[in-house]
Amino acid sequence: MAAPKASLHLVAPVWNGGTRGIGGLSRVVAPEGNQKKGRSLLQFLADCFYDVEALRDHLLRKQVSKVHQKNRFQGREWIRPNQRGHFSLDFLKLQAVPVEAVDASGCAINYQGLDSLLALKELQSLWLQRCPHVDDWCLSRLHPLASSLQELSLAGCPRVSERGLACLHHLWNLRRLDISDLPAVSSPGLTRILVEEMLPSCEVLGADWAQGLKLGPEEQPRDTAGPTPA
Amino acid sequence: MLRRTLLLGLCRGPLGRGLGTHRGGSILDRDGKMSEIKKKIQSILPGGDWNPLYDTSYLPPESSDVVIVGGGVLGLSVAYWLKKLEKPRGAIRVLVVERDHTYSRASTVLSVGGIRQQFSVPENVQLSLFSIDFLRNINEYLAVADDPPLDIQFNPSGYLLLASEKGAAIMENNVKVQRQEGAKVCLMSPEQLRNKFPWINTEGVALASYGMEHEGWFDPWCLLQGLRRKVQSMGVLFCRGEVTRFVSSSNLMKTASGEEVNVKRIHEVHVKIDQSLEYQPVECAIVINAAGAWSGQVAELAGIGKGPPGTLQGTKLPVELRKRYVYLWHCPQGPGLETPFVIDPSGTYFRREGLGHNYLGGCSPTEEEEPDPGNLEVDHDFFQDRVWPPLAQRVPAFETLKVRSAWAGYYDYNTFDQNGVVGPHPLVINMYFATGFSGHGLQQAPAVGRAVAEMVLEGHFQTINLSSFLFSRFYSGEKVQEHNII
Numbered sequence: 001m002a003a004p005k006a007s008l009h010l011v012a013p014v015w016n017g018g019t020r021g022i023g024g025l026s027r028v029v030a031p032e033g034n035q036k037k038g039r040s041l042l043q044f045l046a047d048c049f050y051d052v053e054a055l056r057d058h059l060l061r062k063q064v065s066k067v068h069q070k071n072r073f074q075g076r077e078w079i080r081p082n083q084r085g086h087f088s089l090d091f092l093k094l095q096a097v098p099v100e101a102v103d104a105s106g107c108a109i110n111y112q113g114l115d116s117l118l119a120l121k122e123l124q125s126l127w128l129q130r131c132p133h134v135d136d137w138c139l140s141r142l143h144p145l146a147s148s149l150q151e152l153s154l155a156g157c158p159r160v161s162e163r164g165l166a167c168l169h170h171l172w173n174l175r176r177l178d179i180s181d182l183p184a185v186s187s188p189g190l191t192r193i194l195v196e197e198m199l200p201s202c203e204v205l206g207a208d209w210a211q212g213l214k215l216g217p218e219e220q221p222r223d224t225a226g227p228t229p230a
Numbered sequence: 231m232l233r234r235t236l237l238l239g240l241c242r243g244p245l246g247r248g249l250g251t252h253r254g255g256s257i258l259d260r261d262g263k264m265s266e267i268k269k270k271i272q273s274i275l276p277g278g279d280w281n282p283l284y285d286t287s288y289l290p291p292e293s294s295d296v297v298i299v300g301g302g303v304l305g306l307s308v309a310y311w312l313k314k315l316e317k318p319r320g321a322i323r324v325l326v327v328e329r330d331h332t333y334s335r336a337s338t339v340l341s342v343g344g345i346r347q348q349f350s351v352p353e354n355v356q357l358s359l360f361s362i363d364f365l366r367n368i369n370e371y372l373a374v375a376d377d378p379p380l381d382i383q384f385n386p387s388g389y390l391l392l393a394s395e396k397g398a399a400i401m402e403n404n405v406k407v408q409r410q411e412g413a414k415v416c417l418m419s420p421e422q423l424r425n426k427f428p429w430i431n432t433e434g435v436a437l438a439s440y441g442m443e444h445e446g447w448f449d450p451w452c453l454l455q456g457l458r459r460k461v462q463s464m465g466v467l468f469c470r471g472e473v474t475r476f477v478s479s480s481n482l483m484k485t486a487s488g489e490e491v492n493v494k495r496i497h498e499v500h501v502k503i504d505q506s507l508e509y510q511p512v513e514c515a516i517v518i519n520a521a522g523a524w525s526g527q528v529a530e531l532a533g534i535g536k537g538p539p540g541t542l543q544g545t546k547l548p549v550e551l552r553k554r555y556v557y558l559w560h561c562p563q564g565p566g567l568e569t570p571f572v573i574d575p576s577g578t579y580f581r582r583e584g585l586g587h588n589y590l591g592g593c594s595p596t597e598e599e600e601p602d603p604g605n606l607e608v609d610h611d612f613f614q615d616r617v618w619p620p621l622a623q624r625v626p627a628f629e630t631l632k633v634r635s636a637w638a639g640y641y642d643y644n645t646f647d648q649n650g651v652v653g654p655h656p657l658v659i660n661m662y663f664a665t666g667f668s669g670h671g672l673q674q675a676p677a678v679g680r681a682v683a684e685m686v687l688e689g690h691f692q693t694i695n696l697s698s699f700l701f702s703r704f705y706s707g708e709k710v711q712e713h714n715i716i
Contacts, residue, residue, distance in 0.1 A: 046375065050319075056375060064370060111366065137366050140386030143442050162567070162585060163385040163446075169426075169568035170442070190585050194567040 067108050067133055098122035105129040105153075111137050118144045125151040129178075132157075136164030143170035153178040155206070160184060162191045169198045180206035290469035290501050293513035294325035296686070297499045298520055299473050299528050301328025303338040303450065303672055304664045305520035306457040307679025310372075313464040315683050320465060325512065327501055329472040335606060337522050338454050338672055340639030342556055342590055344447045344571050344581065345673035346389040347413035348439060350404040350713040351649065354670070355411040356694045357677040362444045364676035365453070372460040380456040384448040387582070388441040390427075390570040392624075397575060398437040400713055405439050414443040429565045429625055430572075440570065447571060447581060450672050474509060475500035476517070476532045478658070492543065494658045496532060516686055518662045523551040523603075523640035525651075525665035532658050542657060545705045549651065549666040551603040552643035556592045557613050561631040564589060576620040588634065593617045594669075601638075608636040641669045647709040652678060652699040653685050662686060663701060 045052040099120045109117075110133040117123070123145055128134050134157045142149070149171050154160050161184040168177070177199065185191050188207030196204050296312060298305045309324050316322045333339045345365070347358045364371060369379045393401040401417075408415050417439055420432035426440075462468070477498035484490055496517050502509040521528045529535065529547035537543025569582040569589075580591030593616050595601065601609060613633060622629045644651065644666035651666040664682045667674060677694060684692045691697065698710050 043376075053375065057373070060373065060375075061370070136384060136386055140443050140446075161383075163383065163387075166567045166582075167386045167388070187585060194585060198567045 067110055068112060101125035101127075103127045104131060107131055108133055109138075110134070111141065114138055114141050118142075120145070122148050124148055127151075127153045128157060129153050130156040133159070135159035136161055136167075139164035140167045142168070146170050146172060149173060151176040154182065155179070156181045158183055162186065162194075165191060165195055166198070168195070171199075174199055174202045176203050176205065178205045182206075288470070288503065289508075289510045290325055290327065290471065290512050291323070291467060292510070293323075294467065295322045295514065296324045296516045296518060297473075297512055297514040298324065298326045298518040299499075300519070300521035300525075300665075301326045301331075301458075301468065302333070302336045302520065302522050303454050303457065303675040304522070304667075304678060305518070306454065306461055307675045308518050308520060308664055308682045309461045309466045309679075310457055310464070311679045311683035312686065313461060313466060315680075315687055317687075324461075324466045325469060325514075326461070326466055327469050327471055327473055327499075329470065329504060331470050333454070335640065337640050337642060339451050340556070340637060341450050341672045342447065342581070342592075343450045343672065344389070344445075346441055346445045346571070347408055347411070348389055348391055348404065348415060348441055348445070349670075350400070350407060351698075351710055352407055352411055353694065353696055353698060353710075354649070354674070354712065355408050355413055357674040357681075357696075359412055359444065360677040360680070360694065361674055365448060368453070368456060372456045374459055374463045377459060380452055382448040382452045382456075384446055385582075386443065386446045387568070388443075388445045388570040390441075390572045391439045392435045392573065392575055393437045393439075394434055394575040395436045401437050401439055404713065413441070415439050415441050427565065427568070429627055431624055431626055433623075434575065445571070453672075453675075469501055471501040471503045471510070473499055473521075473528060473531065474502045477511070478532065491657060494533060496658065496660055516660050516662065518664060518682065518686075519547075520664045522665060522671070523549070523642040525549045525642060525663070529661075529663075532655075532661055534655060534658055534661070542702075542705045545701075547651065547663070547666075547701070548644055548646040548704060550643050550645055552641040552668075553601045553603040553606070553638050554592060554594065554641055554669070555601075555608055555612055555636060555638050556590055557617060557633055557636040558583060558588060558590050559631045559633045560586070560588050561628055562587050563627045563630070565625065565627065572624070574620055574624050578617055578620040578624070580621060580625075589628075589631075591617065591621065593620070603640065606638040606640075608638050610636065642666055642671060643668045646704055647711050649710045649712050650674065650678060650699055651701055652681055652696045653691075653701065655701050656705075 042052070042056060046056045047053075100122060101124060102117060102120070104117075105127050106129065109128070109131055117126070118141065126142075126145070126149060134154070136159070139154075139160065142152075150173055152168070152171065152174060153176075155178045160179075160182050165179065165185070168174070177195070179185075179192065179195065182188065185207075192204055192207045196202075298309055305326055305328070309326055312322060312324055330336065345358060345362055347355050347362075349355050349358065365382060365384060368382060372380060391401065405415050405417055417437060418426070419437070420435050423430055423432050423435065423438050476496045477500070478494045478496040480492050480494045482490055483493045497513065498511045499514050499517060500509045500511050517532070519525050519528050519532075526547050526549045529549075535544060535546030564587050565582070567582070567585075571579065571581040573579045576593070578591065578593040580589050582588075583590045593612075595612070595616065599616075601612075610633070613636070618628075618631075642665050648668040649666070650668075650671065651663040653662060655661045655663070662682055662685060664678055665671075667678075671678075678696075681691055681694055681696050684690070698708070703710065
């Protein structure tokens with residue numbers, strides 16, 4: 001099985017004195033998670049044995065590759081024409097039909113998975129609500145859809161921030177954009193104003209302008225029956 | 231065996247990890263006593279660094295396989311790839327020597343943080359493409375168990391290069407090269423430019439190239455810390471000190487053509503401890519010169535350039551310090567969220583910073599107006615005279631702006647052709663260079679680190695062929711000139 005770490009130390013001592021001198025950066029970076037109780041057996045073993053640590057890294061990497069796997073159609077690549085230019089028979093009926101709308105809400109689509117969507121030249125409406133792996137990098141890939149895309153929804157995507165929203169200005173045909181409920185955006189109200197200025201002909205749904213504003217001492221929180229702020 | 235007896239004797243049950251233990255220590259010693267005892271025993275045994283008279287833990291080890299001079303992004307990148315590509319795990323001992331652990335003058339952290347593929351040399355485009363891939367998957371490359379993921383705050387807003395009539399043909403050629411390598415760049419006419427960015431004054435602009443993907447800017451400090459954390463977890467040793475001397479031996483050897491050359495090999499690196507006269511000689515097999523703007527001085531220490539001028543021995547490493555200013559200003563009427571990293575034909579550049587209508591920018595001075603690199607003081611008149619007028623001309627909204635702050639940093643400027651030096655020196659055969667990138671080192675660091683690690687471990691470049699960036703070009707005179715330098 002795994003050789004215990006102690007014998008590895010005797011053979012090649014890991015010299016750690018210097019890390020103390022450099023401001024203990026490893027301490028600064030290490031979070032409280034190191035001291036939390038109830039650590040799993042795997043974590044405990046990973047601390048003791050190099051091989052288990054490698055196994056744990058491997059498992060983490062497998063989790064990521066599972067997402068990559070999900071971005072392939074049913075375990076195979078997307079159906080494409082073979083060398084002779086023929087599709088497989090199932091798709092013959094649907095070949096000429098352009099795809100106008102894609103609803104990928106909640107899907108584990110990621111950067112590589114968007115390859116398949118970007119080939120759809122007539123796509124008008126794309127819904128990516130609550131996709132956990134859609135981030136700023138994915139948004140920067142959407143520019144090939146600029147001539148056709150009219151509606152885009154990013155509501156609830158945990159990884160999208162205002163930096164990714166900045167590259168939506170390529171989508172000059174966009175008419176409806178939903179950016180509500182983006183937890184990674186630092187100032188939602190300000191971001192919405194800036195996005196509206198960036199895309200003048202687009203209707204931006206999402207954050208309220210007043211969201212994130214701190215109320216001054218003279219302003220009381222309004223009743224629900226009162227008029228909503230303009 | 232010793233460990234098992236200690237465990238049996240002091241079993242306390244699984245509790246939170248003790249403070250002061252090194253990574254992966256036993257969790258059975260809550261107050262750190264166990265690990266102290268273990269460390270003491272290990273250092274006394276042969277191979278340890280224990281000195282019975284006084285504490286020497288701040289000194290670097292007495293020997294190390296690879297010594298990397300310079301702990302900036304390039305040095306750490308080389309360390310990372312050396313550890314990642316080494317064949318048996320833990321085979322190579324790597325020591326990174328950095329004299330300033332606050333990085334107060336390091337080019338990495340003072341950088342504006344941009345990354346682009348719009349170069350004219352194909353190798354530069356390939357380096358940038360790999361680096362952006364690295365940055366996108368940074369949490370797969372630099373993941374450390376139990377530590378939070380990195381957020382480099384990448385803004386994928388792209389670079390917009392403007393060209394006048396004279397430069398339009400060069401720009402078209404460059405874009406052709408870039409597209410061949412796989413960069414996503416589009417060319418725009420002044421009319422299209424006005425439609426897309428109404429705040430630009432296109433007078434004098436004949437053509438513009440705009441990076442659609444894989445270009446933008448990010449936080450270099452985060453990359454540096456991420457690399458640092460990861461290489462520490464991989465077992466790279468750090469030392470806070472300065473390299474003051476190389477001890478080498480030379481051999482007179484004959485080349486294939488019968489010419490006699492003096493081949494040098496570095497055996498020891500003397501590392502002087504900060505604020506002290508004490509130094510530690512570190513025996514080493516390979517030295518990597520990643521000292522950034524100070525690489526020229528480190529190379530001189532190794533005897534590179536000491537010889538009759540015009541010969542290979544007399545060819546110095548042409549990397550010098552050059553001071554560059556960066557200004558941060560606020561302009562409430564300025565361009566909005568879509569602002570890319572704009573580079574004017576005059577050499578002035580700016581980019582958006584944050585959401586508050588703040589902008590970062592500057593300009594490269596001409597050879598005659600090069601500021602004195604002795605200190606990092608900022609010259610505000612430079613902004614008034616050289617940066618503001620072209621800015622205001624290009625973006626009329628910038629006629630009213632207010633400078634909020636400014637700083638200065640160094641370029642590791644390669645006076646020969648403003649491109650990097652990578653690979654071994656032909657005569658000092660165990661010194662490898664990873665420096666001289668003249669302002670685009672940060673954006674190529676991950677790829678350059680991998681190239682140098684391949685050179686060290688395999689003896690040749692495997693993924694990206696950087697043979698045109700070797701040192702020997704300074705002697706043979708083959709310039710790898712880049713046409714797009716900020």
